[in-house]
Amino acid sequence: MPRRQSGLQPAHLFGALAFLAVAGGGFWYFSRQKEEGFSGNKFSAAQYQQNYIGLRGNKYVVTGIITKQLRYAPSSARLFSLAVTDDGASEPIDLAVLIPPEFSSINIQTGQSFQLKVLVDKDGLLRAEDIRKS
Amino acid sequence: MKLLILSLLPLLSILAAAPLHAQVFDAGGGQPAAQPGTAAAAQPSAPKALLGNDVPFVDPGSEMAQWDGKMWNVTNNRLFRARFEKYLAAPEENSARDAEYRQLLLDAMKAMSPSRPGGPSVPETMRLLVKAADFPIDARLCDSLAQAVYGVVLNRKNQRLLAQMNKELEKDRHNQGWNLEVSAAAAETRQKMNAPAQGGGGGGGGNQPNGQGQGQGQNNAGRPAQSSGQSMESQLGEFSRAGSYIKKIIEIDTARIANSAKMTAGDLKSKVEFQALIVQFFLQRRFEHTILSCRLYRNLYEDGDSELKLKEGSDVEKMFTRTTGTTPTVSALDALASEFIRDVDEGVVAFEYLSEKNELESASKRLSEAFVIGEYLPRMRTLTRARKEKVLEFVRDANQLISAIEVKDYSLAEEVVERLRKNGKDFDYAKPRAAIETARAASALHIQNARSAAIKKDDKKVAEEIEKAALIWPTNPDLKAFATQVATYGDMNSRVLNDLDTLLAQKNFREIAREHIKYSGAVLGKPEYEEKLKAALEKVAPVDKVVAIADEMVKAGDSAGAWERLEEAAKDYPDDNEINRRRAELSGKNADFINAIMEARKHETSGRSGVSLSWYLRAERLYPASLMARKGIDRIADKILPESAPETAPSSFPDPGVSSSPGTSPGAAPTDPFNGGTSSPVSNPNP
Numbered sequence: 001m002p003r004r005q006s007g008l009q010p011a012h013l014f015g016a017l018a019f020l021a022v023a024g025g026g027f028w029y030f031s032r033q034k035e036e037g038f039s040g041n042k043f044s045a046a047q048y049q050q051n052y053i054g055l056r057g058n059k060y061v062v063t064g065i066i067t068k069q070l071r072y073a074p075s076s077a078r079l080f081s082l083a084v085t086d087d088g089a090s091e092p093i094d095l096a097v098l099i100p101p102e103f104s105s106i107n108i109q110t111g112q113s114f115q116l117k118v119l120v121d122k123d124g125l126l127r128a129e130d131i132r133k134s
Numbered sequence: 135m136k137l138l139i140l141s142l143l144p145l146l147s148i149l150a151a152a153p154l155h156a157q158v159f160d161a162g163g164g165q166p167a168a169q170p171g172t173a174a175a176a177q178p179s180a181p182k183a184l185l186g187n188d189v190p191f192v193d194p195g196s197e198m199a200q201w202d203g204k205m206w207n208v209t210n211n212r213l214f215r216a217r218f219e220k221y222l223a224a225p226e227e228n229s230a231r232d233a234e235y236r237q238l239l240l241d242a243m244k245a246m247s248p249s250r251p252g253g254p255s256v257p258e259t260m261r262l263l264v265k266a267a268d269f270p271i272d273a274r275l276c277d278s279l280a281q282a283v284y285g286v287v288l289n290r291k292n293q294r295l296l297a298q299m300n301k302e303l304e305k306d307r308h309n310q311g312w313n314l315e316v317s318a319a320a321a322e323t324r325q326k327m328n329a330p331a332q333g334g335g336g337g338g339g340g341n342q343p344n345g346q347g348q349g350q351g352q353n354n355a356g357r358p359a360q361s362s363g364q365s366m367e368s369q370l371g372e373f374s375r376a377g378s379y380i381k382k383i384i385e386i387d388t389a390r391i392a393n394s395a396k397m398t399a400g401d402l403k404s405k406v407e408f409q410a411l412i413v414q415f416f417l418q419r420r421f422e423h424t425i426l427s428c429r430l431y432r433n434l435y436e437d438g439d440s441e442l443k444l445k446e447g448s449d450v451e452k453m454f455t456r457t458t459g460t461t462p463t464v465s466a467l468d469a470l471a472s473e474f475i476r477d478v479d480e481g482v483v484a485f486e487y488l489s490e491k492n493e494l495e496s497a498s499k500r501l502s503e504a505f506v507i508g509e510y511l512p513r514m515r516t517l518t519r520a521r522k523e524k525v526l527e528f529v530r531d532a533n534q535l536i537s538a539i540e541v542k543d544y545s546l547a548e549e550v551v552e553r554l555r556k557n558g559k560d561f562d563y564a565k566p567r568a569a570i571e572t573a574r575a576a577s578a579l580h581i582q583n584a585r586s587a588a589i590k591k592d593d594k595k596v597a598e599e600i601e602k603a604a605l606i607w608p609t610n611p612d613l614k615a616f617a618t619q620v621a622t623y624g625d626m627n628s629r630v631l632n633d634l635d636t637l638l639a640q641k642n643f644r645e646i647a648r649e650h651i652k653y654s655g656a657v658l659g660k661p662e663y664e665e666k667l668k669a670a671l672e673k674v675a676p677v678d679k680v681v682a683i684a685d686e687m688v689k690a691g692d693s694a695g696a697w698e699r700l701e702e703a704a705k706d707y708p709d710d711n712e713i714n715r716r717r718a719e720l721s722g723k724n725a726d727f728i729n730a731i732m733e734a735r736k737h738e739t740s741g742r743s744g745v746s747l748s749w750y751l752r753a754e755r756l757y758p759a760s761l762m763a764r765k766g767i768d769r770i771a772d773k774i775l776p777e778s779a780p781e782t783a784p785s786s787f788p789d790p791g792v793s794s795s796p797g798t799s800p801g802a803a804p805t806d807p808f809n810g811g812t813s814s815p816v817s818n819p820n821p
Contacts, residue, residue: 049733049752052745070747071771071778079775081751094751096744098774124737125744125774 037061038117038130045084045093052124062126063115063134066108067094076104082114082126097126106131215533217509218502222526227515231269236512238266239276239422246429254433256283259426271510275415275423279430282411286434289404296393296400303393307386314379321372405435406443412467413442420510421471428468440464478508482517489521494528494558501525528557535566543609544570577607581616588620591659596620630656631663638666644710647674677703681712688716694724694757701762727756734766743770 043060064084071079078099083092097116099108108114108131115134118126242262246254260280267277408431415423432440442462444451455461481504488497501522508514531554538547548570554561580603587595603613634653637646646653650671657663680703687696697720704713721728734749750766757763771778 049745049748052742067751070767071775073775073778075777077775077778079771079778094748094755096747096751096770096774121744123741123743124746124748 037063037115037132037134040117043084043118043126044086045095046086046089048095048120048124049093052120055120056122056124057120059117059119059129061115061117062095062097063113064092064095065113066110068110069108070096073101076101078104078108080108082116095126097128099128099131103128103131106133214506215529215536218505219526219529219533221505221509221514222522222529224519226518227271228518232271232515235266235269235271238262238269239426242266242276242426243422243429246426246433254429256430256433259430260284263426271515275418275420278411279415279423279427282408282427283430283434286404286408289400292400293397296397300390300393303386303390307383307390310379310382310386314376314383317372317375317379402443405431408434409442409464412464416467416471419474419507421474421508422511424471425468428464428471431464442467474507475511475513478504478511479513481507482513485517485525486521489524491559493560494525495532495554495561498525498529498532502529528554531557539566539569542573542607544573544607545609545611573607574610577603577610578612580606581610581612584616627656631660634663634667638670641709643670643674643707644677644712646670647678673707677707677710677713681716684716684720688720692759693720694727695759696720697724697728698760698762724757727753727760730756731760731762731766734763738766738770743773746770747774 038061040059040061043062045062045064048055062082062084064082066080067083068081069078070081073079080097080099082095082097084095085092097118099106113134114131116126116128117130118128121127239262242259244250245258245262246256248254260283263276263280263283266272267274267280408427412424412427412431415421415427440463442464444462451462481500485497485501485504488494488500504514531550535547535550535554538544538550547566551563551566551570555563580599584596584599584603587593587599600613600616603610607613630652634646634656637643646667647670650667653667657667680699684696684699687693687699697717700713700717700720704710704717707713730749730753734746734753737743737746737749747767747770750763750770753760754763754767
């Protein structure tokens, strides 16, 4: 039987390269997928709570976890509590989001993460204009 | 004799304490106890009088006299006490003039003595009486006696004149009688001379007695002889002469009888007047004058008739006759007067002896008894002031004790009793002490009853008991203290009620609850205040419960929940210190949660539902059991989606005692019941 060759072989190298490619590709893919969500300004929950006045009438993209369904109207409009954690924040901030009836086909359950495009109305209520699971 | 003296004593004491309305004993409650010098036991009923009510009666045991339906103590009356004190304070009458006066009276009595050489001498006595009358102590009584004697002399002179007149009248009568006889004889002779043949018709006049004076002679002398020789005119003339003689005789006899009657009446009147003077001296306790006047009487009226001419059926007459069994005489008065003098002397001797032994009660009694009888006697008048002073203070204290007990000043009475005990070895303090202690105990009992009634707020009973206590002992110091206490309590009560009014106006129910014991006592019996206090305490009770629950929650670690409870209660009681203090303490421990609630409320008030709801959600995240957050979320959610059904049923805090008003909305403002509204409930998140 021929003696095993010691040291790094081309197969090893090839395997490592392949692994890196896959990992990198996957990483890139999922990142790209995220980056490819709703476009728009990112919503700052902390800023909203401190001073929402400057946010009124604007549209933002907010991502958060549904914590509670607050109301369900016969018109299929739904009011949810969305826990949003700002970048760098240790605790989430709960926001009220009104999901209009046109999104009644989307299942929204407590604990699920969603990305929403919202409009801040005059009363500070976030009205969803688009929603997708994130 | 002793019985007579005793029966006469009240009369003498009456005169000793003139006018004749001595103190009548009041046998009502709280009677004065014994006082020295007299026995002061109350006599609720009159003793059976030995001699009946018409005659003064003395009960030697109690020294009470009864007369004319009234009773009094012989020496225990104001007038007597005043006179006795005056006597004790007066100096002795040992001056030269006093001695001279006494000597004059003594000499006057000696001048009337049967053993005097030459016998009693009325003129000498008169001379001495006139001299003695000039002394003030005599009060001109010797002069009155002298005048009475002079009156007797004048009466005697009058008697003599009347006797002389009667003699003259007797002579005249005799002459008239003789004239009548002669006239009759002459008529008879003429008749015989004129009618010799007839032989003695109608004569016999010479055999008739002369001295009859009754006109008997007229039968013979007045029947003229029927003579043919005597004319009618001469017969008539003879009748007329005879008639005039007879008339004169009658007149003379009448005059003589009248004069005799005058003499008898005058003599009797003179005696009566003199006897009246003697009795008067006797009753005035002027025994020396009595003796003198008796002796003068005996010498002036030597007929031996010394019976006193008292009005039959009069009280004095009855007193003498019923006591002695005989008609009183001048000699009896004489003897009585002497007896009284001796009695007074003995009394003074006894007084001197007892006062030396410091037995002042007995000494003062003996002296007062002697004073009643012999106020004017030399033995009493010459008693030295030094001796009298010894009992004067004692007697004054005794009189003060009587007055104190009469006016029911038992404090003063007690002081005086102690003084009397100290000064008088033989002072019987048992009776006054018993009276004082009895009154004290009875008054204290009524005051205690009044106190009990005051505690029960029974004002009527308080007034009744105080009145009874005051009737028994008006100057009781406890009574004054109680009255001050009631007045102070009344003032304090008013102040407490004012404080209550102030706190109610401030709605400081917590302070009212803290002092509720004080206010509870003050409002007793005042329904209006009782209602207010009750309402105030009812307001505080639920708050106390909330505070207690909050404290328990804090102990259990639920400080946020405790804060919520207190925050809710603070809506009704914004000024409650306990609530506010705890809120402040808990605010520090739950700052984030409280801040979230505050922010949520702020935005909710401003209509910023989205932001408000976000803050409520934050608060709920920080304190999941938060009812405030839950209710806030529901409110805002309902506002955002009014057509939607609520996810969770509203809950409330448990009612700490105040019932929920139906229809009260979660956001309804609480109202103050004291301003006419209804109270709002404090809801419980943990049903």
